[in-house]
Amino acid sequence: MDPGPLIRLTIADCGAKVLQSAVQLDVFTALAAGPKDAAELAGAAGLHPRLAADFLDALAGLGLLIREDGRYRNSPLSDAYLVQGRDTYLGGFVDLTNETLYGTWGRLTEALRTGEPQHLDPDKGGFVGDRHADPEKMKRFLKGLDAFSDRMGAELAEAVDWSGYRSFVDLGGARGNLAAVLVDRHPHLDATCYDLPRTGPIFDEHISRLGRTGRVRFVGGDFFTDPIPQADVIVLGHILHGFDADQSRRLLRRVYQAVRPGGSVLIYDRMIDDARSNADRLLSSLHMRLVSRDGGEYRVADCRAWVAAAGFTDGGDRPLLGTHTLVIGSRPGGAQ
Known part of the structure; x- marks a missing residue:
């Protein structure tokens, strides 16, 4: 029997914390005007380079960002609900x-x-x-x-x-x-x-x-x-x-x-x-x-x-x- 579902449930709070940190750092608002590469987005959100790549790619893996040709943009879900200033903001x-x-x-x-x-x-x-x-x-x-x-x-x-x-x-x-x-x-x-x-x-x-x-x-x-x-x-x-x-x-x-x-x-x-x-x-x-x-x-x-x-x-x-x-x-x- 594959223990994968049990392992994913055990670490489910890790994905939640990635989302919560991204909201606190305003990652999604930083992308509201358009895509950015990793360095640009890290600078806009104040991310330390040691963790930035894994953090941004984890957001992409969770379906919150989309990575194409080395540049990141908001997923439709993030764009709808996680950009500050919009009436639908759930941050x-x-x-x-x-x-x-x-x-x-x-x-x-x-x-x-x-x-x-x-x-x-x-x-x-x-x-x-x-x-x-x-x-x-x-x-x-x-x-x-x-x-x-x-x-x-x-x-x-x-x-x-x-x-x-x-x-x-x-x-x-x-x-x-x-x-x-x-x-x-x-x-x-x-x-x-x-x-x-x-x-x-x-x-x-x-x-x-x-x-x-x-x-x-x-x-x-x-x-x-x-x-x-x-x-x-x-x-x-x-x-x-x-x-x-x-x-x-x-x-x-x-x-x-x-x-x-x-x-x-x-x-x-x-x-x-x-x-x-x-x-x-x-x-x-x-x-x-x-x-x-x-x-x-x-x-x-x-x-x-x-x-x-x-x-x-x-x-x-x-x-x-x-x-x-x-x-x-x-x-x-x-x-x-």
């Missing part, structure tokens, strides 16, 4: 994973033995998601998710018929990026971003930079204890995976009261397939369990059962972005 997310994943996953064995979450900085309580105490680090975290939320917002804008709705609330909407995309695609919508009060200044700064001040409003509060603003649609993206089943059911009961009759709840996460066979989804769930006491991804069937138990009519599920699942529930009554 912030690459930086985010580089900063957050290795510290926690390096303590996976300890977590498996103790069941305890492994924070990034255990001496200071660590942080989960955008709950970081440092506003600048919160900004870095949220910036890392912006390109993702741009894509999710664009897909959500097409996956749902918004013509019968007049308002929506993005629950846990952070600095309003997804809400801004939705109102761009559907200008008739009244948009609210609901998040913890300390997120307000970051929201104001970001929405102003996007030129959407007045188009998306911010309401601060805790959605377990404070009133949730009423709307035709409430969106819960990457929310329920932070809580256990009892907390999720409790939150969805509160959401039901906030959705107007005839309205809907939209839930998306990297939900686990009902057969629990998708390794990427299960790794995402394991990550949530590593960094939080109650979090973890959940099966699609579980989410649909929670939605129905809250009082919604089950509207089924569908894939989003190829990596996520959208579950829809409708509140009976009223007219859309």
Whole structure:
């Protein structure tokens, strides 16, 4: 039996680190204007000649660069998502994973033995998601998710018929990026971003930079204890995976009261397939369990059962972005 698959899995983090270093060194932006030879690219990215050739050829081997006649250019994938300044830039997310994943996953064995979450900085309580105490680090975290939320917002804008709705609330909407995309695609919508009060200044700064001040409003509060603003649609993206089943059911009961009759709840996460066979989804769930006491991804069937138990009519599920699942529930009554 060939042990190759096992060896490749064992060193999979090496390829990830090559990508992350290339983003940090801005290799792909350096090639945005056109191809460069090895010396030119090494100079532009500040690469030491001892490692440059292997590093650049490894990027080519990974499909991130294309090498032709001794010159390098971006692959279509890198050109689309790894050139700074473009709306589709995902480098912030690459930086985010580089900063957050290795510290926690390096303590996976300890977590498996103790069941305890492994924070990034255990001496200071660590942080989960955008709950970081440092506003600048919160900004870095949220910036890392912006390109993702741009894509999710664009897909959500097409996956749902918004013509019968007049308002929506993005629950846990952070600095309003997804809400801004939705109102761009559907200008008739009244948009609210609901998040913890300390997120307000970051929201104001970001929405102003996007030129959407007045188009998306911010309401601060805790959605377990404070009133949730009423709307035709409430969106819960990457929310329920932070809580256990009892907390999720409790939150969805509160959401039901906030959705107007005839309205809907939209839930998306990297939900686990009902057969629990998708390794990427299960790794995402394991990550949530590593960094939080109650979090973890959940099966699609579980989410649909929670939605129905809250009082919604089950509207089924569908894939989003190829990596996520959208579950829809409708509140009976009223007219859309």
